[in-house]
Amino acid sequence: MTGWVSTPSQADRRPDWKVRLKRSLQEESWSPSLNTIVQKILDDIELDVDDGTVLFQEPNLFEVGKLALLHKQAMFEDRAYFNSNVHINQTNICVLACRFCAFRRGPKADDAYELTIDNYLEELAKFSPYVNEVHSVGGLHPEWTVEHYAQLFERIRLEHPHVSIKALTAVEIKHLAQLSNLSIRETLTQLKNAGLTSLPGGGAEILDDEIRAVICNGKESSQEYLDIHRIAHEIGLPSNCTMLFGTIESVTQRVQHMLQLRNLATQTNGFQCFVPYPFLPDSTRLPMAQLSTGQEILRVIAVSRIMMDSIPHIKAYRMNIGDELAELALQFGADDIDGTVQQESIMHLAGSTAPLSHDLKQLSKLVKNAGCVPVQRDTIYTSFETYIPPEPIKRLPMA
Numbered sequence: 001m002t003g004w005v006s007t008p009s010q011a012d013r014r015p016d017w018k019v020r021l022k023r024s025l026q027e028e029s030w031s032p033s034l035n036t037i038v039q040k041i042l043d044d045i046e047l048d049v050d051d052g053t054v055l056f057q058e059p060n061l062f063e064v065g066k067l068a069l070l071h072k073q074a075m076f077e078d079r080a081y082f083n084s085n086v087h088i089n090q091t092n093i094c095v096l097a098c099r100f101c102a103f104r105r106g107p108k109a110d111d112a113y114e115l116t117i118d119n120y121l122e123e124l125a126k127f128s129p130y131v132n133e134v135h136s137v138g139g140l141h142p143e144w145t146v147e148h149y150a151q152l153f154e155r156i157r158l159e160h161p162h163v164s165i166k167a168l169t170a171v172e173i174k175h176l177a178q179l180s181n182l183s184i185r186e187t188l189t190q191l192k193n194a195g196l197t198s199l200p201g202g203g204a205e206i207l208d209d210e211i212r213a214v215i216c217n218g219k220e221s222s223q224e225y226l227d228i229h230r231i232a233h234e235i236g237l238p239s240n241c242t243m244l245f246g247t248i249e250s251v252t253q254r255v256q257h258m259l260q261l262r263n264l265a266t267q268t269n270g271f272q273c274f275v276p277y278p279f280l281p282d283s284t285r286l287p288m289a290q291l292s293t294g295q296e297i298l299r300v301i302a303v304s305r306i307m308m309d310s311i312p313h314i315k316a317y318r319m320n321i322g323d324e325l326a327e328l329a330l331q332f333g334a335d336d337i338d339g340t341v342q343q344e345s346i347m348h349l350a351g352s353t354a355p356l357s358h359d360l361k362q363l364s365k366l367v368k369n370a371g372c373v374p375v376q377r378d379t380i381y382t383s384f385e386t387y388i389p390p391e392p393i394k395r396l397p398m399a
Contacts, residue, residue: 003384003385004383004384004385005382005383006381006383006384007382008238008272008380008381008382009238009269009270010312011272011273011312011313011380011381011382012079012375012381012384013075013076013312014074014075014076014077017074018044018074020073020074021070021071021074022041022042024070025038025041025070030063030067031063033054033058034054034055034058034063034064034067036051037051037054037055037067037306038067047306047307049252049255049256049259051307052251052254052255052258052259052303052307053251053252053255055299055303055306056251056254056255056299056303057251061295061298061299061302064299064302064303064306065302065331065332065333067302067306068301068302068303068305068306068332068333069331069332069333071305071306071309072305072314072335075312075335076335077373078371078372078373079335079372079375080330080335080336080337080367080370080372080373080374080375081313081335081336081337081375081376081377081381081384082336082363082374082375082376082377082387083132083133083338083339083340083376083377083379084131084132084133084339084360085131085132085133085135085166085338085339085341085379086127086131086133086134086135086340086341087134087135087136087341088115088123088124088134088135089103089136089138090114090120090136090138090152091114091115091139091141092104092105092111092112092138092139093106093107093112093114093139093141093142094106094138094139094140094141095139095140095141095142095175096139096140096171096216096218096219098215098216098217098219101216102280103139104139105139107142114141117148117151117152117155120152121155121156121159124156124160124163125159125160128160128162128163130340131163131339131340132162132163132164132378132379133163133164133165133166133197133339133378133379134156134160134163134165134166134167135167136165136167136168137167137168137172137200137202138172140171140172143179144176144179145176145179145180146176146177146179146182146187146190146191147180149167149168149176149191149194150190150191150193150194151194153165153191153195153196154194156195157195164198164378164379164380165195165196165197165198166197166198166199166200166379167199167200168191168196168199168200169199169200170199170201170203170204170220170224170228170229171203171219171225172203173187173188173191173199173228173232174220174224174228184227184228184231185231185234185235188228188235188237192235192237196237197237197379197380198237198239198240198379198380199229199232199237199238199240200239200240201239201240201241201271201273201275202242203216203219203225203242204241204242204243204244204257205219205243205244205247206243206244206247206253206254206257207222207225207226207256207257207260207261208222208249208253208256209222211247211248211249214247214248215244215247215248222260226260226264229241229264229268229270229271230264230267230270233268233270233271234268234270237270238270238271238272238380239270239271239272240271240272240274240275240315241265241271241273241275242274242275242277243257243258243261243275243276243277243300243304244278244279245276245277245279245292245300246278246279246290246291246292246296247290248290254300254303255303255307258303258304258307258308259307261274261308261311262307262308262309262310262311263310265308265310265311266310269310271310271311272311272312272313272380272381273311273312273313273314273315273336273381274304274308274311274313275315276300276301276304276317277320277321278291278292278296278297278300278321279291279292280320294325294328297321297325297329298328298329298332299332301314301316301329301333301334302332302333304333305332305333305334306333312381313335313381314334314335314336315334315336315337315338316329316330316336317337317338318337318366319338319341323366326366327366327369327370328370330370330371331370331371337363337366337367340359360376360387360389361389361390364387373386374386374387375387
C-alpha cells in the first residue's frame, strides 16, 4: 500500500489537533449546558464523570454531535478509514455461557463447530487475494492451548504473509494462559512471536464487576481486562477496546467505563480504536436489556469521541449498527467503519442485518455519502492511501 505512513500510537492523528480543536471551538457558540465542558477543553482540563453525564443528558443531540465532529475534524480532517478484512470465527464451542451471547454452543450441540488449522486455512484462502487482515475471535475451547494458536498463526504467516492477524479477546488470552500453565505475558509473547499482530479488544462489555456478574458471569474481571491489554501494549501489541451498551448499565457506568480505558491509553499509548456497539437481542438470554435507539447509538459514539481523547480512533461498527447509522455516525465523531468483513457470525446470530457483500468501492461510497474522504488503512493504522475506485470497464458498442 502506498500513500503515507504513521506510527501505531499516532495512528494518522494530526500532531497539532489540540490547537486546531481549540480554534474551532472558539469559532462556535455553545449552549450554557455545554459551555462549561467546552471551557474545560480550552483550558486543557480532563473531562470527568460529571461531564460525561451532562453530555448524555443534554437534550440537544445535534449540539453534542457538533462538538464530537469538531474533535474528529481536528484530529483527522474529513478522512474516514476502512480496510480489507475477513472475519473467521474459529469455534463456537465455549466453556462459558454469557447471557447476552447468541453465538456460544456447548460441545455436544448439533451446530457446534471447531475449525482445524487446515479447515481455517482453507477458509482464509478463499479471501486471501482480496484482504490484508484476518479477524478471529471465538469461544473458549476446552482443549485448545497456546500451542494450537501459535501453530495456526505461524501457518497464516507462512502461507499468507501479506495478511495481518488481529485475534483473541482478553478472556481468550486468559483462558489460553490457564490451559497452558503460562503467565499472561508469556502467553502474549508466544502468540506475538508466532505472528499475532494486534488484539481486537472485544469482551470489555461494561467494566463494572456488578454488571459483569449478571451479563457475562465467569469472564475476566474489569481489572483483568485492563491488565491483559496493558501487558499487550508493554510487549508491543497494539489493541482496540470496546463497550457493549444497552444491557442493564447506567449512564454513569458507561462514562466510568470510558474513563478507565482513557486512563490506560494515556499510560500506554497502546489503544488505537474504541468500538462502542449496542446490545442485539436475538437468541440471547437477557430480557431485562434496554434496547438502544438510533439516537442513543449516535449519542454514545459522540460522547466517546469527546471523552476519550487519548484513543485516536472511534469506530462506527457497521456489522452491528448497520450501514445507515454508520454513515450518520461519521458526522457524530466516528472516523472508522471497519472493513469489508466478507463473513461474520457473532453479530449476525444476535440480529445484525448489515450486508456482508461490500467491497472497497461500496465502502468508499458510504464514506463519500457522509461527506468524508475514503482512506484505506492497514490493521494497525500505520499505512494509508486515499481510496480511488477503479474506473468502470468500458465495453464496445454492439454492432
